Amino acid sequence: MNTVCLQVFVSEASRHHGKLTYEWLLDVAQELGIAGGSAFVALAGFGRHGRHDAGFFELAGELPVVVEFFVETAMADQLLKCVADAGLTLVYAKLPAEIGVTVP
Template sequence: MNTVCLRVFASEASHHHGKLTYEWLLDTAQEMGVGGGSAFRALAGFGRHGRHDIGFFELAGELPVVVEFLVEASVADELLKAISEAGLKLVYAKLPAGIGITE
C-alpha cells in the first residue's frame, strides 16, 4: 500500500463554483469515493501576502485552511488532477504516510 497524506492549502474565504474552496475540495473528494477528509482552520499563518492572526482587527477570510486526506498515492493524483481541471491553483503537499488504529 502506497499511502500518502495530501494537504491542500486555501484561504478560508476563497470560493469556487459558489462554494467555499475547502467545501468544494471535500465535496469533490467525497464524490470521487475518498473515504474521508478534514478541513482545519489556522490560528495564524504567513506567506507571500504577509502574516495573519486571529484577532479583533484581522480581516475576515485571510487565514489559511488546510484540507487533508489520507489516501493511496494514485487517488491523491486523481484528486490533484480534478483540482487542476477545475482551474484552481492551490498549494499542496503530498507526504508518505502510514495508517494504523490504536488498540
C-alpha cells in the same frame, strides 16, 4: 498500500463556483470515493500574501485552511487532477503516511 497525507492549502474565504474552496475540495473528494477528509483553520500564518492572525477581526476570512486526506497515491493524484481541471492553482503537500488503529 502506498498511502500519503495530501494537504491542500486555501484561504478561509476563497471560493470556487460560489462555494467555499475547502467545501468544494471535500465534496469532490467524496464524489471520488475518498473515505474521509478534514479542513482545519489556522490560528495564524504567513505566506506569499503576507501574515494573517486570528486576533485581527478585520482579517476575518483570510486565515489559512488546510484540507487533509489520507489516501493512496493514485487517489491523491486523481484529486489533484480534478483541482487542476477546475482551473484552481493551489499549494499542496503530499507526504508519505502510515495509517493504523491502536489496539488495547
